[in-house]
Amino acid sequence: MGHRWLLCLLSFQVLSVPVQLDDIHGDDALLIQSLTLKLLRSTDDPYKPLNPSVHLGLRLSREHNLEKEAQYLQKLREVFQPTLGSSTHSDQEEPSTGLLALYILALRASCEDFNTHPNRRLISQLKHLLHEEKQHIGLKGFPISNFYQYSLGVLSLCLTQKVIDHHVIEKLVHAQEEDKFSHNQHTSVDTEAVAGLAFLCLQHSNLYPAFLMEKLRNATIAVKEKLVQNQTPGEPDILGNIYSTSLALQFLWALEPNDNEAERSKFISILLNGVKKEHFKNPMPISQLLPVLHHKNYLDIAKLNCKDEQETPSLDWVPGSRGSKVNVLEDDEIFVWLSVKVGTGSSMEYSKLLYVRSGSSLLDVLRTAQKDKSQDFTFETKVTLSGKMLTAVKGIEASGTERTYWQLIKAPDTPLLEGIEDYIPKKNEHIILRLAKW
Incomplete structure (x- = not known):
């Protein structure tokens, strides 16, 4: 379960003054910028595995260090698309469905052309993996990896505007209907959210017949209901846990982009409070949180044009402490x-x-x-x-x-x-x- 984060369930209080979505400034703006800096520093840390989700988080930010983003994308390319015949290529293990999907999303977020031969090969590879996952679901009732990775694969192909086998889509819809997005007998909010984003993307594409579009609409509604049901008791603004809330909000705000701003502000305040308490230390959850704090979601990848992007002067590269661990404040x-x-x-x-x-x-x-x-x-x-x-x-x-x-x-x-x-x-x-x- 490499993609799933065994992260701590923590309690948060709603701040007394909600953050206004279009008016984040002062300490809150610096706090958000500090998360971007953490992601940038992680790209230069040789002790951390290369992670396409980090690149996604940086690309869906409003603030950029374009040079470092380009350098990190090149590092990802050297791992996921090594040249044929190189030692890296011969020794490289084939990526999982979810990892390959994240890499393709990272390329899409950088406005890569998917009509080139190397990128067409990536798409074919992902389609093949999804086909094998689909067959495994038919035999065993669950995919080779898990439904989170399967959902990422469908979302990735959709955002690159590729037509997906109807049976692959229907397996995901059926899994949602049968309540199979669970982990240790609890609903996986992360999986519901990513599947919901995939369902929304497929609906927006208008590439599928009416009967399938109807199934997608029903599945999307079901995901929303499931997320609402998984509000944390006593903390109704936490969806699953503080970390899964980021992905859940990506889906909910993509579903209803003009929803109540006061409600959104309250969620933002809760997440920022978690940042202030230093609960977001790992690059993976930070990369999922950052788009939410910039009022974006994975579907916004399709809207990026990568033209006239501006550098953020305050994100000038400041090397972090490589491989550093938690500072110990006490010697006892x-x-x-x-x-x-x-x-x-x-x-x-x-x-x-x-x-x-x-x-x-x-x-x-x-x-x-x-x-x-x-x-x-x-x-x-x-x-x-x-x-x-x-x-x-x-x-x-x-x-x-x-x-x-x-x-x-x-x-x-x-x-x-x-x-x-x-x-x-x-x-x-x-x-x-x-x-x-x-």
């Missing part, structure tokens, strides 16, 4: 209880009280546990667009075939939505690594 140690659970029983495969520096990440806690050879604790990770993802604990691997993953739990039963690099355990917390189904 805290203890964190770490446990491992496999299966439905109450017994733990591993349980240990660990002492770590205050401000350490969960990844630091895992490394501390692994250093204690007497406890036989091991773990493995893989690099994703959102940072390192836990893939194995004590030799037990998460399995795509078995649809299992290592879930991060704050005891007794609160799932963490931040990843192991981003979550900072507090003093006396009990963290459970649980092998769960998705």
Whole structure:
């Protein structure tokens, strides 16, 4: 589940004075600009994986460092479109449906010509992946990757104005009707939102027969209803969680562009409050948030013409601290209880009280546990667009075939939505690594 961000569900209060959408200035304007700078700095960080979503976030901003955007697009091109016969090409693993879709969207946001031979090959590759995903849905009821990536693929082809196989579209519509956009028995707001954007794009294209257009309209309405149903109890302006709210708002505002401005201002205030509390640290959620703060969504990619774009002087390149981690403000140690659970029983495969520096990440806690050879604790990770993802604990691997993953739990039963690099355990917390189904 590389595209899904195990990020932390946090509470927010509505600010007393809502931000006016067309009048963001002062500290709020600087705050938004700081997010753009974070994305720009991430493009120069060799420790972060190349991420087409970062480029999308930068392109859908009102502020630009065009030189850095062009340089980052070239880095992406070298990975996703290496020259034939090069060592990069021979060693490069084929991208997943979602990753290839994001790269094509990044090219579209840079006004690339999709009639060139290299770009036509990309489109053919994505169509082939979607065909295989569609067949897998027919056999197993779910795609090879997941419905989030499948939705991104449909959205990407639509925004490049390519005709999509009716059966590919109908599989996505049917999945929405059958409530299959779920993760661990909870609705995936991210998937609903991206699928909704794809449904809207397909309707706007006017390339499909009346019966399919009617299905798309009904599916779009159903997505809106599902998002409303997933408002956080006690926090009706949070859709799923603070991070998924960004994508949900992209869809809702694309659906109703002239909706109540006071409501929009309230959402913007909530998101900016989250930024002020430094909850948006990872480039991936920042790249999805930035378009919302600039009153844009992924469908606006089709409106970009890349002409007469102006540099923003205050975005002159300032190198960041490469590979830097969270600043530790305290030197004292805290203890964190770490446990491992496999299966439905109450017994733990591993349980240990660990002492770590205050401000350490969960990844630091895992490394501390692994250093204690007497406890036989091991773990493995893989690099994703959102940072390192836990893939194995004590030799037990998460399995795509078995649809299992290592879930991060704050005891007794609160799932963490931040990843192991981003979550900072507090003093006396009990963290459970649980092998769960998705």
